[in-house]
Amino acid sequence: MRRFRLLSAASLAAILIASGCGTADTPSTPAPGASGARTPIKLQLQWFFQSQFAGYIAAVDKGFYAEQGLDVQLLEGGVDIVPQTVLAQGKADYAIAWVPKALASREQGAAITDVGQIFARSGTYQVAFKESGITGPADFKGRKVGNWGFGNEFELFAGMTGAGLNPGKDVTLVQQQFDMQALLKKEIDLAQAMSYNEYAQLLEAKNPATGKLYTPEDFTVIDWKTVGTSMLQDAVWANTGKLSDPAYQQQTVKFLLGTVKGWAYCRDNPEECRDLVVKKGSKLGKSHQLWQMNEVNKLIWPSAAGVGLVGEADWKQTVELSMNTKNQTGDTVLTKQPEGLAYTNDYIQQALEQAKAAGIDVTGAAFQPQTVTLNAGGA
Missing domain, CATH: 3.40.190.10 (Periplasmic binding protein-like II)
Known part of the structure; x- marks a missing residue:
């Protein structure tokens, strides 16, 4: 994409x-x-x-x-x-x-x-499980942050920079695959997602705790338009x-x-x-x-x-x-x-x-x- x-x-x-x-x-x-x-x-x-x-x-x-x-x-x-x-x-x-x-x-x-x-x-999000307690870029510190790379991470880095974080030191950057499996398996704390694609993949997946599909209430979405770095x-x-x-x-x-x-x-x-x-x-x-x-x-x-x-x-x-x-x-x-x-x-x-x-x-x-x-x- x-x-x-x-x-x-x-x-x-x-x-x-x-x-x-x-x-x-x-x-x-x-x-x-x-x-x-x-x-x-x-x-x-x-x-x-x-x-x-x-x-x-x-x-x-x-x-x-x-x-x-x-x-x-x-x-x-x-x-x-x-x-x-x-x-x-x-x-x-x-x-x-x-x-x-x-x-x-x-x-x-x-x-x-x-x-x-x-x-x-922009349609770019960074998504975390709500239970993680992450509510904004400042909370990324010390976390495993997934991103695709290939030039798709610029808004993410701008958001972290605006929150006073150094992308090279304050977080663990993880090369994310082209799906949301790493977040669903809780191998990373945050995943990059497009509003029109990967975010939907989360809502199409079953929550093993309930046997039902995940809902928006299960996640926290950081929208770079709201943050101001879109x-x-x-x-x-x-x-x-x-x-x-x-x-x-x-x-x-x-x-x-x-x-x-x-x-x-x-x-x-x-x-x-x-x-x-x-x-x-x-x-x-x-x-x-x-x-x-x-x-x-x-x-x-x-x-x-x-x-x-x-x-x-x-x-x-x-x-x-x-x-x-x-x-x-x-x-x-x-x-x-x-x-x-x-x-x-x-x-x-x-x-x-x-x-x-x-x-x-x-x-x-x-x-x-x-x-x-x-x-x-x-x-």
């Missing part, structure tokens, strides 16, 4: 040179639909097919990209796939990536630009060099317009989008996918200014935390302010205007989340 390694500066530089990313040799993008045929587009996702990407799946399945003259292929992610690097290598036209991880890649040389901030809010997550990234090409600019607007329609559709039709994701081949169960769809919608909607616009205050917080939060070795995510065209609202603004003209609700002001019942194992 989100767990990826960052390449070294030398490795990334070699890749960028080899691929010619952002250079004058980059081939110009054909105008979408100019010859009557749809323009092929590759979108690199962060993880395997699941409701985290339902809007893109719906935009393909319901023809929202096709009506823009685009033939979009969704590329699944995986443990060792870094979406922003795939984009920088020229192996995809767009990529979905968390902002701090993508900015770190930019600092290493990746010429990429955030053109659509789809998730307006960072921007899923964004659409484009090739910075190619954004100087008018055809790629036009294509980007069209791609974002189809994307906006896809996410608006999944806001209004969560069950159908859940089914589209399951049909796509997700290994997660139907109740889990509906939970995920509902929670992802909460991270997008409502969007007062319009879905996909980069909020200046949220961007500034993400950058400042990335520059000031130290990890266990004393390093920060970023060493300086992002340079060049790190983000732009130009293309998403055009897409939003066209969507509104087509009668699409781009703010979701009336959005109300569902109440989702999880089944054992997410079935």
Whole structure:
């Protein structure tokens, strides 16, 4: 879903040179639909097919990209796939990536630009059993703290730093697997979780003391939005060099317009989008996918200014935390302010205007989340 390694500066530089990313040799993008045929587009996702990407799946399945003259292929992610690097290598036209991880890649040389901030809010939690007595980051001291690594731990480290803790000395950091078994077996005191995925896994598990499923009352959730150390997550990234090409600019607007329609559709039709994701081949169960769809919608909607616009205050917080939060070795995510065209609202603004003209609700002001019942194992 989100767990990826960052390449070294030398490795990334070699890749960028080899691929010619952002250079004058980059081939110009054909105008979408100019010859009557749809323009092929590759979108690199962060993880395997699941409701985290339902809007893109719906935009393909319901023809929202096709009506823009685009033939979009969704590329699944995986443990060792870094979406922003795939984009920088020229192996995809767009990529979905968390902002701090993508900015770190930019600092290493990746010429990429955030053109659509789809998730307006962070979904990252740190979860403990309520019986542990942990209520906030200050209580992490002396505890075994699970995290995935791969750049997903920045909010956690920022939260601990804000509480006066040194991530390298005051806690025992444990490499967490891509599930919640370590917490359920009480091998760690806290586990990293996304609101739309791993947290649900806890509520799908049986409490051996009762024989029934765990409930929210069994856990304490530390939400980094509440703590104040949340960072921007899923964004659409484009090739910075190619954004100087008018055809790629036009294509980007069209791609974002189809994307906006896809996410608006999944806001209004969560069950159908859940089914589209399951049909796509997700290994997660139907109740889990509906939970995920509902929670992802909460991270997008409502969007007062319009879905996909980069909020200046949220961007500034993400950058400042990335520059000031130290990890266990004393390093920060970023060493300086992002340079060049790190983000732009130009293309998403055009897409939003066209969507509104087509009668699409781009703010979701009336959005109300569902109440989702999880089944054992997410079935």
